[in-house]
Amino acid sequence: MIRAIQRIAGRPKDRRLALPIGDDAAAFRTRPGCLILVSTDALVEGIHFDLTYCSAEDVGWKALAVNLSDIAAMGGTPLYVTTSIALPREGAADFVSRFYRGLRAIAREHAVTLIGGDTCRSPQGFFLDVTIIGEVKPTHMLTRRGAKPGDLLYVTGELGGSSIGLELLSRSRKPVPRSAAIRRHLRPQPRCAAGRFLAERKLASAMIDLSDGLSTDLGRLCEQSGVGALVETSQLPLAKIPDRQRRLLPNALLHYALNGGEDYELLFAVPQHLSKRVPRQIDGLPLHRIGRITRPSGIWLLDGQRKHRLRPGGFDHFA
Amino acid sequence: MIRAIQRIAGRPKDRRLALPIGDDAAAFRTRPGCLILVSTDALVEGIHFDLTYCSAEDVGWKALAVNLSDIAAMGGTPLYVTTSIALPREGAADFVSRFYRGLRAIAREHAVTLIGGDTCRSPQGFFLDVTIIGEVKPTHMLTRRGAKPGDLLYVTGELGGSSIGLELLSRSRKPVPRSAAIRRHLRPQPRCAAGRFLAERKLASAMIDLSDGLSTDLGRLCEQSGVGALVETSQLPLAKIPDRQRRLLPNALLHYALNGGEDYELLFAVPQHLSKRVPRQIDGLPLHRIGRITRPSGIWLLDGQRKHRLRPGGFDHFA
Structure with a gap:
């Protein structure tokens, strides 16, 4: 399964990536002076998506999109993504390859590399969790705090x-x-x-x-x-x-x-x-x-x- | 729910943490020359744990322990953790507070800080995903590659x-x-x-x-x-x-x-x-x-x- 993910994820050309997906952890180099940003968002079948009207590709796209949006909201640049998928036995392999096709499409648009992908069984329903890692200069970072009357x-x-x-x-x-x-x-x-x-x-x-x-x-x-x-x-x-x-x-x-x-x-x-x-x-x-x-x-x-x-x-x- | 997690997670005393849990993303400072390590592991009720013979505290402990183990295997130092939890409606609040009590116990032992926690509903069963972030000097990093005949x-x-x-x-x-x-x-x-x-x-x-x-x-x-x-x-x-x-x-x-x-x-x-x-x-x-x-x-x-x-x-x- 990990090999299938590696294949779908493509070979990363990222020179900052010291160790890609496939070991106990992935490793990447940092940019001096930049902060690392981290955010995580889950998508649950029957709560966040319904496979009767969206495709597995849509789910893959959206799972990454909502996380990229969190990095956008900080003024940051997204770098890496990890996925965690729990799948019911039925249709699992087909779902996985289509999910990663959708995820890969938006990952490429934003030059984001997949560096971790845990896959396991679910007794019922699809559960997806995506963690995004980005970076931002401390002086550029935007938070929810800081708005002043008159703005x-x-x-x-x-x-x-x-x-x-x-x-x-x-x-x-x-x-x-x-x-x-x-x-x-x-x-x-x-x-x-x-x-x-x-x-x-x-x-x-x-x-x-x-x-x-x-x-x-x-x-x-x-x-x-x-x-x-x-x-x-x-x-x-x-x-x-x-x-x-x-x-x-x-x-x-x-x-x-x-x-x-x-x-x-x-x-x-x-x-x-x-x-x-x-x-x-x-x-x-x-x-x-x-x-x-x-x-x-x-x-x-x-x-x-x-x-x-x-x-x-x-x-x-x-x- | 996020506030409950913030309370349970405690106020981080970590001076590297530029922005704790509660914004669109968390942010932390890097150590010059160190690589960032990332790993993710899911725990699914009925697959990885059974609440008839383990407590929510046990699940919280184990969810972080298995991720810490991935950082250990790289020779790294764990720093930060994010959690993502999908919960069925029944018993959710009680599960969450006990889950985080267990997670917090092992987080303290390893000086790891919770910096992200997504919580959502699950139609059935508990799904937990934990992402761990650590660091390691490039010359210290250990991977699965490198073993030689005679070792x-x-x-x-x-x-x-x-x-x-x-x-x-x-x-x-x-x-x-x-x-x-x-x-x-x-x-x-x-x-x-x-x-x-x-x-x-x-x-x-x-x-x-x-x-x-x-x-x-x-x-x-x-x-x-x-x-x-x-x-x-x-x-x-x-x-x-x-x-x-x-x-x-x-x-x-x-x-x-x-x-x-x-x-x-x-x-x-x-x-x-x-x-x-x-x-x-x-x-x-x-x-x-x-x-x-x-x-x-x-x-x-x-x-x-x-x-x-x-x-x-x-x-x-x-x-």
Whole structure:
């Protein structure tokens, strides 16, 4: 099994890698002065994915994408990845090779090397865990702390597309064509380049990736920074959904933008005096100002003239 | 849930830790010139552990122990650990706090800090994945490659105890007193100090930890080194089992020593001219010479005057 993984993972050309996959541990050289970043995320069949409407390749892609997004949110550069897979007996070999094909596709896009892969049996269902290792200069690192009252609040890309894609997938019993929203859900694009751009130019005071929905993740950023926030409904970059798909949705687009999870866009705060230096887009990815950081008085949504309290309504991994 | 983990994990006093658990990723400083080691291992309920005869604390201990053992086998020093847990709804909170109590106990013994912990739901059964990060000087690192014909073969501690413990646990339907063998199975002791001792003195040419049984893991070391081996039955340090327990076992002690998994002892090769410098024990842990490395002509067991081929008979994670 390890050999199959080695084959699929390809021979790493990385000169920093002192010992590749296949020994008791992998070993790599560090870059002087850089911090090592580590994050881990699991994907569980029946909780995070459903093989009736996504492929094993999609699962492999997404398992790495969600971890890359964590490194993006730190302003870091991803380097290495380890995977751990528990598989039921049925269809295991086919799943593994297709899973790694999907993982390898996104790993190549981000120049990430697979350096560890534990595989074992599961009595029932697929369980996948991915750990990502990256690096960042200490002066570039962005955390959830650091946002100050008066800072402006931005997001990359658009919001709500992934949860709309999930809604469309789960409402249709038959295979559906892969619309943009469905692709967003199944093949999220982590914003590593944008994260590094902001970090290297020291434009942001705090950053988080939107994994559980704006209302939930903004709450986390505000809590860690000890601040409040005001979001303007009119400024939110709602996902562009064709009318024929929109009619299938039980909720308004605003609902998905505020509470839908798994967009994997970046949410960041920018000190006012730096806001002129924030570009309209980074490598074609638009940035939108959606509000501002306030004193610690809760998180509010400005909807025309009305102000509502914005409570976490996103995905709770343990609900 | 993350807060509960932070509480249980304790406040890290580690000055190398630039950002502890609780952000998108954790960050730590590297030591100039050291390699970073990474390894990952999963534990699945019903495959690797059975909560009818082990406690959640045991699972937490073992989940980290098996990963520490991988760092020991490289001659490295463990530094940080991340955990990923998928839990069924029932008993989740209680399991989590007890799991981390067990993990924390062994983490303290090895001065390892928890820097990441993803928790999510599982439709059925507990799934745990642990990733360990360590470091080693490049000139000290020990791999599975490097053993040469003529090298002497050693193991730490004794062999077979863990699988005997498992046998005793699974044969008894009622709770059994924790004999030495059962403790070996439930609370294995990774040989980090011995691994570092051998690495720093450059005594070993190759090393592996015994996770899947001597016959399997010796096969891996020989394959990676491109050599064969001869093991002398009379030299094997069989587990010391009281007679009353021995009578319960369906196999001879030799069978467990050769094929029993999860001993987490170290198996290593030593060039002949260095063998005089190998001590009898390291910090009270005995070392035993069990055979020698040969040309690549397979792995053989010398049992008195008879020579048998020793085929991998250990635990296959995918059997």
